[in-house]
Amino acid sequence: MATKQRKAGTEGTTVNFPGVTAEFHRPDHVIPTRDDLSGAAETVRGYLPSGQMLAFYGGLGALTAFSVIEWPVAAAIGAGVALAQRAGGTASE
Template identity: 50%
Template sequence: MHLPFVTAQFHKPDVHLPGKHELASATEAVRAQLPEPGQALFYGGLAAGVALSLLEWPVALAIGVGTAVIGRERHE
């Protein structure tokens, strides 16, 4: 397209789509960071307690962080 004093150029974007191997390694990396089902249920219970105003959020945060720190020390 040519207009006086203006030239527009359109380019096809260069998009890289991941292959099966890249998706598999990304999936494994995410799974390694997720908590176990029991831990997820515990943290979900804390979140539900805050949402239902059974716990104040600073208390739930302290319980969650404390549990995570103790769990990591046991795991290592």
């Protein structure tokens, strides 16, 4: 019923049923190289905030977690700082 066959360098299995024939092939897997992984890491680092801003956002989150400020206020502060930085200024200036 099932037969193994070789087709264009890949191994597959063909199953013949009445009225239908199914072919199953092993998928091609691509293993990323070290250069691929380092390129992806550099891309992610480009989107992360600086260490100073990461500490600011962490502190803002801690204040919210300990109920010192409410979460809508913290979200408004965080969004305002992010928008101000995108506009060209930095929070430390």
